[in-house]
Amino acid sequence: MDEALIFSRLDVPRILTAWGAGRAVYIPETAGAQTAFALFNPERGLSLHFGNTTLSPKSFLFPQTECLLRFATRGPEAGLCQTEPLGAQKRLLFGVRPCDAAAFALLDRVFVQDDRSTDPFWALRRERTLLVGLACNSPDETCFCTAMDGGPHNTAGLDILACDLGDEVLLRPVTDRGRALLAEAAQAATGVPARGERGGAALGQAETRRMGAEAVMARSPFVPGLTLEAVSRRSQRTVHALGIWPRIAETCLNCGVCTFTCPTCHCFDIQDETKGGSGRRVRNWDTCMSWLFTAHASGHNPRPTKVERVRQRFMHKFKYMPMNLGGRPGCVGCGRCVRQCPANIDIREVLRAMDMACRIAPPSSLIPDEAVS
Amino acid sequence: MNAANPYLPFPARLVEACFDTPDKSLRTLRVAFEDPETAARFVYRPGQFAELSLAGKGESPIGIASSPTEGTHLLFTVSRVGLVTSALHALSPGDRLGVRGPLGNGYPLPDLAGKNIVIVAGGYAVTTLRSAMVWLLDPANRKKYGLITFIYGARSPELLLYPDVWRGWMGRDDVDCRVTIDNACQGWDCLVGFVPRVLKDVAPASEGSAALVCGPPAMIRFSLPVFEDLGWQPEQIFMSLENRMKCGIGICGRCNVGNRYVCKHGPVFSKAELDRLPAEY
Numbered sequence: 001m002d003e004a005l006i007f008s009r010l011d012v013p014r015i016l017t018a019w020g021a022g023r024a025v026y027i028p029e030t031a032g033a034q035t036a037f038a039l040f041n042p043e044r045g046l047s048l049h050f051g052n053t054t055l056s057p058k059s060f061l062f063p064q065t066e067c068l069l070r071f072a073t074r075g076p077e078a079g080l081c082q083t084e085p086l087g088a089q090k091r092l093l094f095g096v097r098p099c100d101a102a103a104f105a106l107l108d109r110v111f112v113q114d115d116r117s118t119d120p121f122w123a124l125r126r127e128r129t130l131l132v133g134l135a136c137n138s139p140d141e142t143c144f145c146t147a148m149d150g151g152p153h154n155t156a157g158l159d160i161l162a163c164d165l166g167d168e169v170l171l172r173p174v175t176d177r178g179r180a181l182l183a184e185a186a187q188a189a190t191g192v193p194a195r196g197e198r199g200g201a202a203l204g205q206a207e208t209r210r211m212g213a214e215a216v217m218a219r220s221p222f223v224p225g226l227t228l229e230a231v232s233r234r235s236q237r238t239v240h241a242l243g244i245w246p247r248i249a250e251t252c253l254n255c256g257v258c259t260f261t262c263p264t265c266h267c268f269d270i271q272d273e274t275k276g277g278s279g280r281r282v283r284n285w286d287t288c289m290s291w292l293f294t295a296h297a298s299g300h301n302p303r304p305t306k307v308e309r310v311r312q313r314f315m316h317k318f319k320y321m322p323m324n325l326g327g328r329p330g331c332v333g334c335g336r337c338v339r340q341c342p343a344n345i346d347i348r349e350v351l352r353a354m355d356m357a358c359r360i361a362p363p364s365s366l367i368p369d370e371a372v373s
Numbered sequence: 374m375n376a377a378n379p380y381l382p383f384p385a386r387l388v389e390a391c392f393d394t395p396d397k398s399l400r401t402l403r404v405a406f407e408d409p410e411t412a413a414r415f416v417y418r419p420g421q422f423a424e425l426s427l428a429g430k431g432e433s434p435i436g437i438a439s440s441p442t443e444g445t446h447l448l449f450t451v452s453r454v455g456l457v458t459s460a461l462h463a464l465s466p467g468d469r470l471g472v473r474g475p476l477g478n479g480y481p482l483p484d485l486a487g488k489n490i491v492i493v494a495g496g497y498a499v500t501t502l503r504s505a506m507v508w509l510l511d512p513a514n515r516k517k518y519g520l521i522t523f524i525y526g527a528r529s530p531e532l533l534l535y536p537d538v539w540r541g542w543m544g545r546d547d548v549d550c551r552v553t554i555d556n557a558c559q560g561w562d563c564l565v566g567f568v569p570r571v572l573k574d575v576a577p578a579s580e581g582s583a584a585l586v587c588g589p590p591a592m593i594r595f596s597l598p599v600f601e602d603l604g605w606q607p608e609q610i611f612m613s614l615e616n617r618m619k620c621g622i623g624i625c626g627r628c629n630v631g632n633r634y635v636c637k638h639g640p641v642f643s644k645a646e647l648d649r650l651p652a653e654y
Contacts, residue, residue, distance in 0.1 A: 068380040071428035079428045079469035083378045110624060117622040117637060120378055236631045240651035267626030270380070270619045274429040281380070281428075283619075286627070293627050294617050297433075297455040302616065302630075302653045312629075315651075320632035 004172040005182060005191030006202050012169055013042050016094060018188030019181065023090040023130070026060070028053050037093060048095070048164045051140045052334050056100050056263030057093055061125045062107070067280045068121070068270065074277040084280070086121065092130040092181075098154040098161070099145045099334040101133050103263035105157035106332065109325055110266055130177060133158040137209040139216050142335025144348055147226035150332055152213035153206070163206040170194060170202050222348040228329055230358035231318050231351075238364045239319050240311065242357040248350055249310035251343040256287035258337035258345075259313065264321075264330055267293070288312050314350050374474065379622050382426040382471025383411045387464045388446060395531050399497055400462050401438070401450045404472060412445035415475065419482060419504035420585075420613060420641045423474030424621050425449060425461060433457040434618045434636070437475065438500040438535075440507035442514075447472065450500045450534060476621040477640045480505050480585055480611060482514075489519040491577045493596055495568050495588025496527050499534050501613060502587050506542065515547060522577055526553040526568035526592070530561055551575065569595035579605040587613050597644070607645035614640050614654050630654050 007015065016025050017040075025040040028050050035053045037060070040046065067084040071077075104126070111122035136143070136152035145151060155161045159178035163170040171191070173179040185191060194202050217223045231239055259265040269286035273279055286293060289309050295301045303309050321330030331347065338346050375381040384407040393399040406412040417423075417437055424432040433455070439448035453462045464470060482505065490509060494502045502525075508514055509521055523542060527533045533552060542550040553564035553571050564571055568588065577584070584605065586596060593612065600610055616628035616635040623637030631650035633639065642650075 069378070073429045079471065080384055081381055081426070081428060081471060083381055113623060115376075116374060116379075117624060118379065119624055235649065237649060237651055240631070240653070266624070268619070268624075270432065270625070272429050272431050279429045281431075283380075283625075286625070288626070296615070296617055297458065308653065312653075315631075316626075316629075320629065323632040 004170055004194035004199075004203070005186060006165075006194050006199065007169050007171060007185070007189055007191050009048075009164070009167055009169050011189035012048075013045060014189050015185045016040050016046070017042050018184055019092050019094075019130075023092045025092045025094060028095045037095075040094070046095075048134060048169075050095075052097055052099070052143070052336065054336075055261055056103065056334065056336065057096055058100075058103065058107070058263050058266075060091065060093060060129060061104065061122055062111075062266060062285075064285050065282055066121060067282050070278065070280045072278050073274055081281070086124050088128075090128045090130075092132065094132045094162075095134040096131050096158065097136055097334070098133055098152060098156070098158070099143070099148075099150055099332040100263050101131055101157035102145070102150050102154060102332045103157070103334070104131065106264055106321075106325070106328060106330070107266055108157075130181060131158050132160045132162055132171075132178075132181070135161055135163040135206070135210065136213050137164060139213050140335055140339075141220065142338040143217055143333060144220070144223045144226060144335060145333035146214055146217045147223055147348075148329045148331050148333035151210070152217075153210040163209065165202060165205045165209070168202065170206050222346070226348055226351055227355060228318055228322060228351070230355045232322055232327065234358045234361065235364050236315070236319050236323065238361050239354065239358060240315060241364070242354065242361060244353045244357050245311045246307050248314070248345070248353065249307040252289070252306050252310050252345060253343055254289040254291075254306050254309060255342060256289040257340045257342065258347075259287040259289060260285060261336040261340050263332060263334055263336070264317070288316070314347070314354065317347075318351055318354060374476075374622075380473070380620070382424065382432075382473040383415070384408070385447075385470055385472045387466050387468050387470060389466050390464065393450060393497075393534050397462070398453050399450055399534070400453070401448060401534070402461065402464070404447045404449065404470065405445065406472070407469075409445075415445070415447075415472075417441055417475035418479035419508045420479035420501045421475040421477045422501070422640065423447070423449070423472050423476060424618075425451070425457070426471030426473055427457060427460050428471065430460045431457045432471075432473065432619075433461070434476070434615075434621060436501040436504075436613070436640075438503050440504045440511070442508055442511040450497060452497060473621065476636055478638065480613075480641050482508065485583045486517045487519070487581070489521070489577065489582040491522045491575075491582060491584040492524065493568060493572060493584060493586045493588065493592075494523075494525040495592035496532065497534055498587040498589065498613075499525055502585060503535055503538060505585055507538070510542070510545070510548060519581065520549065520577075521547065522549040522551075522575060524551045524553070524568060524571050524575065526555070526571065526588075528555045529558060530554055549575070567595070568592050569599050572596055572599045576603055579603055579609065582609060584610045585613075586610060607648055608643055610644040611641050612644060612647065614642060616654060
């Protein structure tokens with residue numbers, strides 16, 4: 001299936017049921033104030049009207065707690081470690097927002113860097129997880145994907161992008177896996193190829209919705225003019241030394257909610273757990289907001305106060321990751337940290353402050369070739 | 374590194390161990406892999422480190438003090454400061470531990486062939502420099518390098534690691550070995566004075582030279598200006614950093630200095646590289 005297909009919206013549950021043969025299918029479900037991915041149940045139906053899920057779907061590929069290996073603590077086998085085998089379950093996530101899919105594409109480059117730095121747990125889960133995105137037609141007030149190399153109908157990281165056209169749904173394949181999946185969908189329900197007059201109308205509608213979504217963000221007081229351009233031109237030493245950091249960090253509680261809700265935050269801790277004669281080594285989500293994150297056993301801490309820790313988070317997103325990933329920001333503009341921060345720290349305002357300060361900061365004395373705007 | 378699961382340590386046994394200092398805060402472990410094939414595949418360079426793993430306790434990143442030219446046993450000198458290192462101090466010969474590695478980049482010794490090498494060490498930061506020295510003085514490698522100068526200092530004689538090894542170097546004519554302590558004491562037969570002072574006296578020429586520097590912050594702080602006064606460039610000086618680490622392969626995100634991970638891109642950085650990074654270490 002190379003081309004996009006148009007399905008009746010009423011057929012979507014049937015398609016999800018067909019995809020569910022041999023796979024666990026998850027869809028976003030809203031309960032009260034929370035929207036979270038849950039196992040698809042045809043009897044409960046599904047809604048395509050939801051903002052970004054409260055938490056990003058990163059836990060499907062990078063669980064909050066994950067066993068890396070097991071061991072015995074007694075007997076002749078004590079201390080021998082065995083890899084925890086990953087289950088063979090295949091999954092399909094339906095309704096992933098393009099920002100969250102972009103985060104997966106970004107984390108692919110963090111977890112699978114080269115032969116020496118490949119995380120097999122991430123790689124295997126990624127391979128076994130199909131991602132069907134749902135294009136954003138009405139972004140949240142905190143969304144700013146368009147300023148972060150993304151867009152409401154972007155396909156990066158996805159296998160299929162679905163676009164809600166009201167009575168119809170347009171499914172656009174992105175990868176070979178997505179094309180195979182679309183062929184499965186076409187067997188479960190009648191799909192009309194998106195070509196000819198009808199197809200042109202559907203594609204036109206999708207385009208209108210994309211422009212509408214982008215216009216929402218363009219009208220936001222927070223998004224226009226948001227750019228990494230000046231930050232990317234200045235040296236990391238200069239951005240690090242900007243005078244803005246104490247003020248930005250002032251209200252931060254170092255609670256870490258930004259890092260846990262962030263789809264691209266991936267830092268983890270490794271800890272041993274034992275019970276009786278056996279134990280396991282697990283990795284848990286960690287947060288750079290914690291003092292312990294960088295504390296040396298000697299007591300020395302390279303990031304001793306919250307100023308250094310808050311700075312680290314924004315430097316990582318807007319300076320270090322772009323440096324390491326060919327200019328790609330380490331933020332996808334999902335807006336979760338803006339919504340969840342109890343101290344109302346707004347990453348968009350932080351970036352704007354970085355941008356302004358970078359435009360006027362004097363050049364670093366140690367880096368003679370630094371470009372200054 | 375285990376290709377299928379980089380978090381899986383290789384099983385190893387403690388062969389022998391000795392406390393290096395009277396206060397028993399430092400202990401050198403000689404470790405052998407259980408599987409000879411693992412030992413053969415564990416190819417490392419001076420300056421690299423490994424995560425020493427104790428099931429149920431955790432892991433600790435420790436520099437490899439042995440040189441690959443010394444055979445398949447690994448040497449680690451461990452300072453007792455936390456949970457894992459205390460457990461490492463409590464191991465008996467024959468006990469099992471895990472070794473995950475080799476990790477990090479190591480000293481760029483092959484790139485420095487043809488140069489004079491100056492090694493400046495302070496306290497127990499000498500561990501990976503011991504590895505570098507033994508490697509450099511191996512007959513197969515020694516002839517590729519010019520003058521080799523080894524300057525090593527500690528507060529007092531009993532805090533100097535590996536005395537048998539450096540006393541052996543003192544007897545050689547192809548290495549200038551200077552060992553110093555902070556304050557004079559009875560029975561001490563080598564130098565007295567801080568490392569930067571000794572470095573100033575030696576005054577190594579900058580031309581065609583490279584330096585490997587590892588030690589406490591105060592030693593580094595006062596040694597770098599000495600090099601600078603002697604006309605050394607930041608590209609010629611290599612330092613090894615330490616940071617809290619977990620994964621050891623540049624993923625878990627905590628040991629970064631700027632955009633570089635100490636575990637993956639380091640721990641060895643040239644001063645020129647460090648000058649371009651935020652000084653957050």
